[in-house]
Amino acid sequence: MTPTLKTETTERISRISVSSTMKVAADADKLRREGVDVVDFGAGEPDFPTPDNIKQAAIRAIEQNFTKYTPAAGTAELKKVVCDRHTADFGTHYKPSECVISVGGKHVLFNLTQALVENGDEVIIPVPYWVTYKDIVNYAGGKCVFVDTDENNGFKLTAAMIEKSITPRTRMVIINSPSNPSGAVLDRDEFEKIFHLTSKRGIYLITDECYCHFLYEGSPYSIASLAGAKETVLVAGTVSKTYSMTGWRIGFSLTPEHIASAIGKLQSHSTSNPTSIAQKAAVEALSGPQDSVPVMLAEYRRRRDFVIPRLRQIPGVTCNMPEGAFYAYPNISCALGKNGINNTLDFANQLLKEQFVAVVPGEAFGTEQHIRISYATAMTELERGLDRLQKFIEKHA
């Protein structure tokens, strides 16, 4: 008898979906390969090269044969440098035993949910959210509890909004400030209230600090610096955006030791160590000169100050002023419900087909009237792309 091959993939794989961001990116890429002049506002990554001192550190690592396994949770050297950088920037006091080096910030968040979320546990996620949160919580067997914010109020989150969603099953809250996609920054006093609220109730507070250095007003700040925060605040960090190192794949967690051990154990049976060479590059990024960061931030500010007024000139379009990160999140509802454009996914597809501009539909981030425009791209591209966007909206609004 021929054994029957069970071809279905697991139930847990069916809980996650390929994000609609991927589809637009793939379509844009296909057009580009066909020779079409596409303006790409989709990519959420800096257009700057990785700074030279960081590249040189990686080249040295190769030349010195630092090309073998390292400890699964990262080198002692990099863990110490991560802790020292966090102390220098935010006044926190983490020990290397509380730090794990992972394969990018996304891997950090995946590890944290795998280590802490049981079947049926609730995880509070403010909307609009970075698309991955939803999928990693679902994959872990958790239940996403979405908290809507109001664009008329700058997508601002408050502790009162979180409080209403807490139940006895709440396990964690995920905060991303500055936010991808809205650029909103959580007011410091509200962040502190959320910390007190969650710590009092025995709920973990993940702070995704991916864009924490790209803040247009005030100085970068970490909720982990509050007295008593170390027990319940879990820091998810990455060098990807701060040092324009998206391809190097280095992220880090700062958590209580028992969670760091759990993550280290998981990593030891999945990825093993992040790339040895990339770890050496990250040591240089975090301990070497920091002057590339304000230079990039100044350029993002210049672009933001061009993009937002330009979007607001388009009749029917509204857009909040991002306070951090490098995304604009305009409301394009004026062009929905007509000409077969029924949702933001249709909008993004049609915009790509007619005007060759790639954007990410708001559905990917949990809202129904927005698109995300990354302004981590050259000014000339922004000018060209926004002219085309205006033409498209004028035609369909």
Ligand SMILES: Cc1ncc(COP(=O)(O)O)c(C=O)c1O
């Ligand atoms: C909000 C947010 N968190 C985390 C990440 C993860 O970054 P990486 O895995 O590239 O380090 C990203 C990347 O786009 C992000 O936007």
